[in-house]
Amino acid sequence: MQRIGVFVCWCGTNIAGTVDVKRVADALRNEPGVVFSAEYQYMCSQAGQDMIKNAIREHNLTGFVVCSCSPRMHEATFRKTAEAAGLNPYMVEIANIREQCSWVHKDMEIGTEKAIVLGRTAIAKVNLNAPLTPGESPVTKRALVIGGGIAGIQTALDIADAGFPVDIVETKPTIGGKMAQIDKTFPTLDCAACILTPKMVDAAQNDKIRILSYSEVTDVRGFVGNFSVTIKRKARYVNEEICTGCGLCTEKCPQKKVPNEFNLGMDTRRAIYIPFAQAIPKVATIDADYCTMLKTGKCGVCAKVCTAGAIDYTQKDLIMEEKYGAIVAATGFNPISMEPFDEFAYSQSKDVITSLELERLMNAAGPTSGQFVRPSDGKHPHKIVFVQCVGSRCAGASKGKEYCSKICCMYTAKHAMLIRDKYPDTEVYVFYIDVRTPGKNFDEFYRRAVEEYGVHYIKGMVGKVTPTGDTLRVQASDLLANKQILIDADLVVLAAAIEPDKSARPLATMLTASMDTNDFFTEAHPKLRPVESPTAGVFLSGACQGPKDIPETVSQASAAAAKVIGLLVKDKLVCNACVASSDEAMCNGCSTCERVCPYGAITYADKEFRMPDRTTRIRRVAQVNQAVCQGCGACTVACPSGAMDLRGFSNKQIMAEVDAVCK
Amino acid sequence: MKVRYFPGCTLKTKAKDLDRYARLCAEELGVTLEEIENWQCCGGVFTTATDEIATKLSSVRALMDARDHDAPLVTVCSACHNVIKQTNHAMQNDADFAKHVNLYLGKDGQYYGEAKAIHYLELLRDVIGFDTIRGKVKNPLAGKKIAAYYGCLLLRPSQTMQMDDPENPTVMEDLIRALGGEPVVYAQRNECCGGYAVLEDAAIAKKNSGKVMTDAASHGADMIVTACPLCRYNLEKNGTGEIPVVYLTELLAEALGVKEDAHDAQ
Numbered sequence: 068m069q070r071i072g073v074f075v076c077w078c079g080t081n082i083a084g085t086v087d088v089k090r091v092a093d094a095l096r097n098e099p100g101v102v103f104s105a106e107y108q109y110m111c112s113q114a115g116q117d118m119i120k121n122a123i124r125e126h127n128l129t130g131f132v133v134c135s136c137s138p139r140m141h142e143a144t145f146r147k148t149a150e151a152a153g154l155n156p157y158m159v160e161i162a163n164i165r166e167q168c169s170w171v172h173k174d175m176e177i178g179t180e181k182a183i184v185l186g187r188t189a190i191a192k193v194n195l196n197a198p199l200t201p202g203e204s205p206v207t208k209r210a211l212v213i214g215g216g217i218a219g220i221q222t223a224l225d226i227a228d229a230g231f232p233v234d235i236v237e238t239k240p241t242i243g244g245k246m247a248q249i250d251k252t253f254p255t256l257d258c259a260a261c262i263l264t265p266k267m268v269d270a271a272q273n274d275k276i277r278i279l280s281y282s283e284v285t286d287v288r289g290f291v292g293n294f295s296v297t298i299k300r301k302a303r304y305v306n307e308e309i310c311t312g313c314g315l316c317t318e319k320c321p322q323k324k325v326p327n328e329f330n331l332g333m334d335t336r337r338a339i340y341i342p343f344a345q346a347i348p349k350v351a352t353i354d355a356d357y358c359t360m361l362k363t364g365k366c367g368v369c370a371k372v373c374t375a376g377a378i379d380y381t382q383k384d385l386i387m388e389e390k391y392g393a394i395v396a397a398t399g400f401n402p403i404s405m406e407p408f409d410e411f412a413y414s415q416s417k418d419v420i421t422s423l424e425l426e427r428l429m430n431a432a433g434p435t436s437g438q439f440v441r442p443s444d445g446k447h448p449h450k451i452v453f454v455q456c457v458g459s460r461c462a463g464a465s466k467g468k469e470y471c472s473k474i475c476c477m478y479t480a481k482h483a484m485l486i487r488d489k490y491p492d493t494e495v496y497v498f499y500i501d502v503r504t505p506g507k508n509f510d511e512f513y514r515r516a517v518e519e520y521g522v523h524y525i526k527g528m529v530g531k532v533t534p535t536g537d538t539l540r541v542q543a544s545d546l547l548a549n550k551q552i553l554i555d556a557d558l559v560v561l562a563a564a565i566e567p568d569k570s571a572r573p574l575a576t577m578l579t580a581s582m583d584t585n586d587f588f589t590e591a592h593p594k595l596r597p598v599e600s601p602t603a604g605v606f607l608s609g610a611c612q613g614p615k616d617i618p619e620t621v622s623q624a625s626a627a628a629a630k631v632i633g634l635l636v637k638d639k640l641v642c643n644a645c646v647a648s649s650d651e652a653m654c655n656g657c658s659t660c661e662r663v664c665p666y667g668a669i670t671y672a673d674k675e676f677r678m679p680d681r682t683t684r685i686r687r688v689a690q691v692n693q694a695v696c697q698g699c700g701a702c703t704v705a706c707p708s709g710a711m712d713l714r715g716f717s718n719k720q721i722m723a724e725v726d727a728v729c730k
Numbered sequence: 731m732k733v734r735y736f737p738g739c740t741l742k743t744k745a746k747d748l749d750r751y752a753r754l755c756a757e758e759l760g761v762t763l764e765e766i767e768n769w770q771c772c773g774g775v776f777t778t779a780t781d782e783i784a785t786k787l788s789s790v791r792a793l794m795d796a797r798d799h800d801a802p803l804v805t806v807c808s809a810c811h812n813v814i815k816q817t818n819h820a821m822q823n824d825a826d827f828a829k830h831v832n833l834y835l836g837k838d839g840q841y842y843g844e845a846k847a848i849h850y851l852e853l854l855r856d857v858i859g860f861d862t863i864r865g866k867v868k869n870p871l872a873g874k875k876i877a878a879y880y881g882c883l884l885l886r887p888s889q890t891m892q893m894d895d896p897e898n899p900t901v902m903e904d905l906i907r908a909l910g911g912e913p914v915v916y917a918q919r920n921e922c923c924g925g926y927a928v929l930e931d932a933a934i935a936k937k938n939s940g941k942v943m944t945d946a947a948s949h950g951a952d953m954i955v956t957a958c959p960l961c962r963y964n965l966e967k968n969g970t971g972e973i974p975v976v977y978l979t980e981l982l983a984e985a986l987g988v989k990e991d992a993h994d995a996q
């Protein structure tokens with residue numbers, strides 16, 4: 068017979084405000100097995116924990132229930148308390164009477180009744196709890212970073228600095244990401260390439276870092292400390308080891324009409340190309356969709372001009388399998404499509420561009436060599452209209468996103484300021500809903516755009532852009548002056564909302580990492596564990612977790628690296644004690660559990676059994692690898708003969724809980 | 731096949747061509763527009779006042795008729811279409827509204843949004859199909875640069891109308907292409923013509939319709955095509971007069987070669 072203690076927490080007024088904690092403690096005192104029951108203001112405080120420890124000693128408790136917040140919050144805390152008092156940590160159960168009770172009810176009577184039921188349920192379970200001992204698993208001391216933008220690069224550099232090997236997997240032919248496309252960065256206005264490319268070179272030269280560019284993660288197996296990852300190295304038809312990056316092939320290739328994605332299609336590149344001058348690795352890649360040789364077998368110019376002999380038209384995709392201890396998602400963002408927002412005439416006029424396109428137009432290495440001209444006729448624009456929040460903060464999300472994309476206010480101020488600085492003959496208008504510039508030196512920066520550079524900030528949205536002859540007639544409202552305004556602009560720049568990269572969703576599925584409704588990765592805790600995914604061993608870096616500017620991205624990238632290092636320095640990890648196990652006498656070897664196990668933790672063995680008639684028989688039975696099992700419980704539900712059970716969550720325990728709820 | 735048809739008041743008075751050619755063309759394409767009996771005016775606008783029931787009963791009765799005949803309810807006029815679709819949507823999604831309407835209906839029966847309301851353009855696109863229409867064209871509109879004018883009521887509110895992208899619609903352009911013409915895309919094609927504001931202040935209609943017509947003309951359009959009698963009225967009366975305005979069904983009749991017959995019949 069168990070000797071159970073019950074500890075009801077007030078959580079200040081969080082619980083006590085809607086639950087009569089005294090009544091709960093009194094009611095639960097009479098439950099079977101309960102020998103002690105008390106309430107206290109903050110059970111998680113030192114004094115609260117001491118109260119538990121004393122009760123364990125004084126009343127010889129064999130297990131206890133804490134009626135408090137979610138087990139995600141303090142289960143670990145109270146398990147440690149139990150351990151400190153000499154009790155097995157798995158003899159502790161949490162009844163969640165905060166998130167699932169006091170916070171959702173307003174009526175004291177209902178809240179109290181429900182808290183008693185929840186407490187009773189946990190007690191019913193503890194009555195059947197047994198001490199559990201977790202196993203251990205080794206740690207592969209190597210990290211995988213998925214995505215080679217500034218987030219991925221920074222995370223990889225920091226992990227490598229601590230002495231651990233890192234692989235960066237990047238789908239594009241080069242690392243660098245969005246930052247490589249940006250001209251200048253706010254609020255310092257330093258050149259993005261000048262601060263990014265040295266980091267790219269550092270990554271390339273670091274002997275702990277391996278860059279797998281033009282590659283994709285196609286499968287992830289295993290668990291924290293022991294991930295097994297399949298990586299597809301896409302055929303680039305150029306031998307990376309031999310290519311010197313001289314670029315001769317990219318000048319001679321006769322296929323000149325490929326839209327250049329690095330310049331967002333505003334100019335063209337060849338079918339064999341190096342995305343930009345500072346690309347890492349600096350090797351050519353053949354675009355199979357456009358290469359005449361690969362499509363028709365006739366051409367071969369690049370192979371002829373390549374003095375190194377690096378061109379290989381027969382190259383095939385290569386599949387490699389690697390082991391890692393930790394995985395960092397750094398898949399970044401993209402501007403959303405402007406297609407549903409044709410009130411701004413993006414599809415109708417070349418002179419309606421996105422802010423990222425403007426970055427390329429202003430960049431010395433861009434399609435106009437840094438000449439700020441209109442894409443339609445190459446003329447210098449005099450009146451420029453910026454529209455903020457295009458697709459951001461869309462109420463109801465009929466189209467666009469409900470969230471604020473966070474970076475647009477600052478980069479629009481930057482663009483407006485740069486244009487006014489370089490071309491004082493321009494008039495620049497910015498239409499905004501709100502200007503949001505929190506951040507170090509950010510608001511000062513925006514004020515400078517308004518006060519020193521005379522950028523016209525108008526509160527109100529643009530309703531319509533009508534391409535009319537040479538100009539773009541912009542119809543908008545000025546909410547402060549309460550009037551309609553018309554501006555004949557030469558160029559309209561749309562601050563497009565940003566969204567997670569399309570690769571993030573399938574990756575999240577592979578990693579069993581959770582995502583929010585916008586496909587941003589969810590952090591384990593929004594405040595206390597912001598760079599970890601709820602899935603152990605998976606970490607988050609940069610804009611894949613939410614919209615971020617560069618300073619924030621780099622901070623989070625380093626934070627994620629610190630968490631990875633903290634994992635990789637360990638030689639062994641304590642496994643989950645709540646794992647599945649099979650009762651061999653009941654197992655009929657049907658393989659159902661093996662098929663549903665997402666972790667590949669179940670194998671089969673032939674075992675000899677003694678039969679009632681004294682003969683022996685060989686039977687095929689399931690066996691669980693306890694280091695691999697994550698305790699999800701899928702097998703226990705699937706098993707037709709009831710042989711599979713989950714330690715700590717046995718069928719008996721769960722039925723006892725259900726009975727207690729229904730009592 | 732047969733569908734139920736709600737012509738609306740304007741199609742019986744000012745916009746007889748819109749109605750006549752709609753029927754002729756549908757017949758030519760194998761669909762009979764059966765006019766529902768005893769229909770009443772749709773009310774002209776869908777009032778956003780949630781306690782305004784009486785003006786929406788006409789739409790509900792028309793929808794009930796379609797349900798009872800197990801056929802979609804087709805309208806041509808953009809305004810009727812808008813009122814009927816919005817009413818149907820409210821009957822499907824607003825239990826409180828539906829309850830009050832059904833109290834009014836009383837012994838006439840009860841209605842909960844079972845019918846499907848579609849615009850004539852949807853009949854052409856989704857039921858008949860533009861490919862079928864392309865095959866039936868006798869006089870292709872070759873060389874004609876035609877500016878489709880959507881106005882506001884045909885597509886908005888887009889979540890209720892469920893017809894096309896309200897900011898970048900293509901249905902009329904696709905139809906023009908199927909008829910052998912060359913669609914002209916211009917920004918003002920989904921802006922308001924001025925609508926009923928013309929009764930209050932003709933200057934508003936002048937400003938709006940003028941903008942629409944100038945934009946279409948400056949993009950090289952030979953004509954503007956619309957499905958809405960009020961849009962046509964405003965564009966013709968209050969536009970700049972640069973290019974003619976025709977009904978969608980007139981254009982279709984011309985391409986299908988049924989237009990002359992219609993004149994003969996008169």
